Amino acid sequence: KAGVTQTPRYLIKTRGQQVTLSCSPISGHRSVSWYQQTPGQGLQFLFEYFSETQRNKGNFPGRFSGRQFSNSRSEMNVSTLELGDSALYLCASSLSGQGGTDTQYFGPGTRLTVL
Amino acid sequence: QQQVKQSPQSLIVQKGGISIINCAYENTAFDYFPWYQQFPGKGPALLIAIRPDVSEKKEGRFTISFNKSAKQFSLHIMDSQPGDSATYFCAASRGNAGGTSYGKLTFGQGTILTVHP
Numbered sequence: 001k002a003g004v005t006q007t008p009r010y011l012i013k014t015r016g017q018q019v020t021l022s023c024s025p026i027s028g029h030r031s032v033s034w035y036q037q038t039p040g041q042g043l044q045f046l047f048e049y050f051s052e053t054q055r056n057k058g059n060f061p062g063r064f065s066g067r068q069f070s071n072s073r074s075e076m077n078v079s080t081l082e083l084g085d086s087a088l089y090l091c092a093s094s095l096s097g098q099g100g101t102d103t104q105y106f107g108p109g110t111r112l113t114v115l
Numbered sequence: 116q117q118q119v120k121q122s123p124q125s126l127i128v129q130k131g132g133i134s135i136i137n138c139a140y141e142n143t144a145f146d147y148f149p150w151y152q153q154f155p156g157k158g159p160a161l162l163i164a165i166r167p168d169v170s171e172k173k174e175g176r177f178t179i180s181f182n183k184s185a186k187q188f189s190l191h192i193m194d195s196q197p198g199d200s201a202t203y204f205c206a207a208s209r210g211n212a213g214g215t216s217y218g219k220l221t222f223g224q225g226t227i228l229t230v231h232p
Contacts, residue, residue, distance in 0.1 A: 043204065056217040056219055090158050101147060106159045
């Protein structure tokens, strides 16, 4: 079974631009979570989608948004990029997103650099 | 608010030695505690996980010890190998609680493990 895939793997943008990242979950998984990973803040939860609905959201400004399609693929968008948005953005999929023993499987991430 | 504290930040161990990484949590509603291993250029991969109804879980060279009363859990890597050199993250989540628990893992800050040959 194919793992979680993320595209693109690397992105370089300038301040003020916007960016869209894509995530394809493991087949059959309906929950997709997004995380931001930085050396200073570690891994921080952005939001979670299930059946095209955002069910949970972390403490990030409204510039960070996402959506999920009927095939469970998900995208996240960051508008008006700031230097501090430079990070590795990770997508994780699970069957239901219910926590407990519902394991989250991570993709390789998209490395975003904002100049 | 950091809800999961992990230590040490970095750890150097000789081949064959025991690596020990510790985590402490604050939220008593957490009921699932996974450990993830991350190699450079890769996403985190689940290593082993435990629920609070058991005090220890072992899978091969990897063991989780869990102390519910102290709100602490630790990862022990026996017979550490150079191939174990990676960043390790502890995490916690709430199951079946709906709302703010959906799809959310709360991670520790990570431990960079280096195993010398």
